[in-house]
Amino acid sequence: MRARDVRAAPVWPRAGARGRTYPVAVDVLTRNNVEVRGRADGPLMLLVHGFGCDQGMWRYVVPAFEDTHRVVLMDHVGAGGSDASAYDPARHGRLDGYARDVLEVIEALHAGPAVLVGHSVSAMIGVLAAVARPDLVDRLVLVGPSPRYVDDDGYTGGFTQDEIDELLDTMDDNYLGWSAHIAPVIMGRPDRPELGEELTSSFCRSDPAIARSFARTTFLSDNRADLPRCTVPALVVQCRDDVIAPAAVGEYVRDHLPRSDYVLLDAVGHCPNLSAPDQLVAAMRRYLAA
Amino acid sequence: MTAGPADAWRSSPSGLLVLDADGTVAGANDTFLDWVGRARGDVVGRVRLSELLSVGGRIYWETHLAPMLHVDGRADEVALELRTPSGRMPVLLTAVVERTGAGEGVRVHAALSSARERSRYERELLAARRAADRAADQVRVLQRATSALSRATGIRGVAHAVLDAAVADLGARAATLWLADGSGALRLHGSLGERTNEVGGLPSDPVLRQRQAVPDGDRVVVPLHGQAGLQGVLALVPRDDPGAEPLPLEVVTALGEQAGLALHRAELYEHSATVAHELQHSLLAHDPPVDPRFEVTTAYRPGVEALDVGGDWHDAFLADDSVLSVVVGDVVGRGLGAASAMGQVRSAIRAVAGPGVGPARLVQRLDRFVDQVPTAAMATMAYVEVELATGHARYVCAGHLPPLLVRARGGAELLWGGRSTPLGVRIPGRERREGTFELTPGDRLLLYTDGLVERRHRLLEESLEGLAVAAAGLRDEPPGAAVPALVQRLLRDERGRDDVCVLLLGWHGGPAAG
Numbered sequence: 001m002r003a004r005d006v007r008a009a010p011v012w013p014r015a016g017a018r019g020r021t022y023p024v025a026v027d028v029l030t031r032n033n034v035e036v037r038g039r040a041d042g043p044l045m046l047l048v049h050g051f052g053c054d055q056g057m058w059r060y061v062v063p064a065f066e067d068t069h070r071v072v073l074m075d076h077v078g079a080g081g082s083d084a085s086a087y088d089p090a091r092h093g094r095l096d097g098y099a100r101d102v103l104e105v106i107e108a109l110h111a112g113p114a115v116l117v118g119h120s121v122s123a124m125i126g127v128l129a130a131v132a133r134p135d136l137v138d139r140l141v142l143v144g145p146s147p148r149y150v151d152d153d154g155y156t157g158g159f160t161q162d163e164i165d166e167l168l169d170t171m172d173d174n175y176l177g178w179s180a181h182i183a184p185v186i187m188g189r190p191d192r193p194e195l196g197e198e199l200t201s202s203f204c205r206s207d208p209a210i211a212r213s214f215a216r217t218t219f220l221s222d223n224r225a226d227l228p229r230c231t232v233p234a235l236v237v238q239c240r241d242d243v244i245a246p247a248a249v250g251e252y253v254r255d256h257l258p259r260s261d262y263v264l265l266d267a268v269g270h271c272p273n274l275s276a277p278d279q280l281v282a283a284m285r286r287y288l289a290a
Numbered sequence: 291m292t293a294g295p296a297d298a299w300r301s302s303p304s305g306l307l308v309l310d311a312d313g314t315v316a317g318a319n320d321t322f323l324d325w326v327g328r329a330r331g332d333v334v335g336r337v338r339l340s341e342l343l344s345v346g347g348r349i350y351w352e353t354h355l356a357p358m359l360h361v362d363g364r365a366d367e368v369a370l371e372l373r374t375p376s377g378r379m380p381v382l383l384t385a386v387v388e389r390t391g392a393g394e395g396v397r398v399h400a401a402l403s404s405a406r407e408r409s410r411y412e413r414e415l416l417a418a419r420r421a422a423d424r425a426a427d428q429v430r431v432l433q434r435a436t437s438a439l440s441r442a443t444g445i446r447g448v449a450h451a452v453l454d455a456a457v458a459d460l461g462a463r464a465a466t467l468w469l470a471d472g473s474g475a476l477r478l479h480g481s482l483g484e485r486t487n488e489v490g491g492l493p494s495d496p497v498l499r500q501r502q503a504v505p506d507g508d509r510v511v512v513p514l515h516g517q518a519g520l521q522g523v524l525a526l527v528p529r530d531d532p533g534a535e536p537l538p539l540e541v542v543t544a545l546g547e548q549a550g551l552a553l554h555r556a557e558l559y560e561h562s563a564t565v566a567h568e569l570q571h572s573l574l575a576h577d578p579p580v581d582p583r584f585e586v587t588t589a590y591r592p593g594v595e596a597l598d599v600g601g602d603w604h605d606a607f608l609a610d611d612s613v614l615s616v617v618v619g620d621v622v623g624r625g626l627g628a629a630s631a632m633g634q635v636r637s638a639i640r641a642v643a644g645p646g647v648g649p650a651r652l653v654q655r656l657d658r659f660v661d662q663v664p665t666a667a668m669a670t671m672a673y674v675e676v677e678l679a680t681g682h683a684r685y686v687c688a689g690h691l692p693p694l695l696v697r698a699r700g701g702a703e704l705l706w707g708g709r710s711t712p713l714g715v716r717i718p719g720r721e722r723r724e725g726t727f728e729l730t731p732g733d734r735l736l737l738y739t740d741g742l743v744e745r746r747h748r749l750l751e752e753s754l755e756g757l758a759v760a761a762a763g764l765r766d767e768p769p770g771a772a773v774p775a776l777v778q779r780l781l782r783d784e785r786g787r788d789d790v791c792v793l794l795l796g797w798h799g800g801p802a803a804g
């Protein structure tokens with residue numbers, strides 16, 4: 001056959017997994033909106049926010065370590081100033097995927113091993129990262145950790161399966177409500193003239209579709225079996241009264257991590273990094289000095 | 291006495307609250323207490339607002355609202371749901387933080403308004419948006435899958451595209467495909483994805499009779515119906531990651547419909563391709579003449595990119611007792627039409643060639659022949675007649691690549707004489723020309739089609755030079771080994787897109803020399 005007949009056929013580019021292709025070397029620091037503060041020659045401390053917010057969660061904690069540590073902040077993909085286009089349903093459908101992101105940030109900084117401080121779901125993301133690469137994680141600080149949010153035989157997670165289903169339904173039904181804080185409000189605010197044309201609140205903004213998926217990943221994961229595999233020393237920080245991660249869950253984490261310390265803060269709620277930063281900082285300092 | 295500010299607070303149409311720093315209700319108006327159906331003494335100083343919210347609201351409070359109140363000092367028009375005796379009640383909450391005194395003391399003023407109407411409106415908007423998203427998703431996935439299916443050649447190609455679409459586009463963790471064999475029985479074709487053993491075995495008959503995708507235990511099964519019955523069945527298991535979404539049944543159904551039709555088309559296509567292959571094979575299957583004076587070795591290698599047969603051919607026959615004719619040619623096009631045109635031209639050459647005709651006149655007669663057989667027009671060929679007693683050879687190249695003469699004493703040369711246009715193309719005033727050359731005993735003559743030398747990114751001159759070097763290097767190999775070695779050497783950098791046809795003539799010399 002004459003060659004010209006086949007040459008008319010177009011050559012189609014092969015789509016990547018799920019039809020999306022990413023640059024071979026994603027710029028990890030841009031992807032996760034990584035901010036570096038503090039002492040350039042200090043030991044690395046990476047603070048990772050949990051479900052619902054962004055690196056702004058650490059605003060009252062960061063100043064306390066700027067004199068001693070190289071303090072690094074990041075946003076999970078889909079949250080804060082991250083690159084939402086880097087979201088991959090397969091990778092980020094599991095907490096392992098987020099743990100890989102965290103490890104890539106540490107590697108990209110060429111400064112490990114790190115003190116890895118994880119809040120809420122990122123406490124377990126930190127444990128997974130430490131299990132996978134104990135060489136990159138020096139110590140763990142787990143603020144409000146929970147290896148499983150749903151109750152199970154002989155285990156109290158704090159929520160029944162029905163309640164979590166209701167939560168996910170609520171997120172589905174209440175799409176506008178949950179996403180109400182996504183779009184930054186840039187119009188002027190006559191009642192708050194001090195803000196001028198600035199964003200009224202960019203804090204806690206996240207991509208709504210990713211937030212919904214992150215909720216599923218967060219509240220349907222069961223990582224209890226990973227706790228005994230973690231050889232890195234960890235401090236469990238528990239609030240006295242936390243409806244998301246009750247004290248019984250914090251104690252469970254303490255009892256199943258091979259090398260754990262435990263501190264109970266006299267604080268209410270799930271976010272001691274905002275509601276009781278002094279107590280949290282003091283507990284971290286004591287632990288890191290030991 | 292007229293109602294004072296305190297009364298206005300108590301009976302405001304909004305639910306009004308004052309909260310402590312940790313969210314405990316420090317004060318509530320009657321409207322709020324009425325909504326939640328609780329006595330003041332059960333609420334004030336006893337519960338936190340988050341405890342009066344639905345689970346979603348509670349988590350939202352802890353993970354979003356409480357942090358925002360801490361950082362921004364306020365939250366505006368946040369949609370939440372109150373737990374009330376008559377079920378969940380949608381409300382909009384606006385809250386501001388008031389610093390009390392110089393120390394850490396704060397309290398939060400919160401106003402809640404009923405949002406039943408807004409909530410219904412939002413739900414309708416959301417439903418419309420979801421329907422639009424779903425339709426867009428479906429179109430996108432189907433476009434990609436349809437494009438992949440239409441590019442796939444053959445049943446194997448379509449089957450691979452179906453499995454690939456299930457895993458890559460629909461996001462299944464694993465997929466398994468069964469295809470109907472000639473008797474209609476379903477046989478396992480293959481699987482793709484992770485832990486494919488968990489997809490399970492052939493679905494039961496009631497499932498196979500469905501016209502759309504149906505859940506079947508943990509998996510989703512979709513029968514693939516073609517125009518002439520069941521072509522196969524596809525089973526998919528969803529990913530089991532916590533964040534995974536269920537498989538969209540309507541999209542799976544649509545993929546199944548496309549796949550069924552594509553398999554049916556592929557089956558028809560393969561059937562016609564098989565006929566063409568058999569025809570071509572039968573036309574080329576004749577053994578070359580066996581004679582102590584010469585040896586003819588041929589090779590035909592079909593291209594892998596297209597399923598259809600091409601129109602390449604080779605032939606070797608005795609034009610009379612003392613003249614050997616060898617020819618390699620190429621008909622335009624692919625498939626059954628090309629194979630049949632090739633057969634006609636090949637037979638015509640045998641019929642026309644004979645004593646006193648010679649290459650140039652043979653081509654002139656073929657020009658008239660292809661006027662009657664339009665599918666053979668524009669065919670090219672290299673035709674050589676060798677006088678077996680002397681080694682004197684006459685040849686024509688009608689639009690074809692030049693024969694390669696490999697000398698027994700070393701070296702190889704391309705024969706650029708005897709050139710003219712493809713069959714059926716006449717230039718007024720230009721006769722068909724012949725070239726001549728002399729063979730010496732042990733010389734070899736190579737005829738070939740362009741698939742052997744034409745490359746996407748290489749000049750033809752370079753390729754021909756490479757061919758000459760390779761053929762000269764194989765001079766001492768017996769012809770049966772030299773031909774496959776040559777084809778392999780020249781095609782090693784190419785996946786063999788195009789058909790390749792090769793004929794090697796070795797002349798041992800006339801009776802006197804023998």
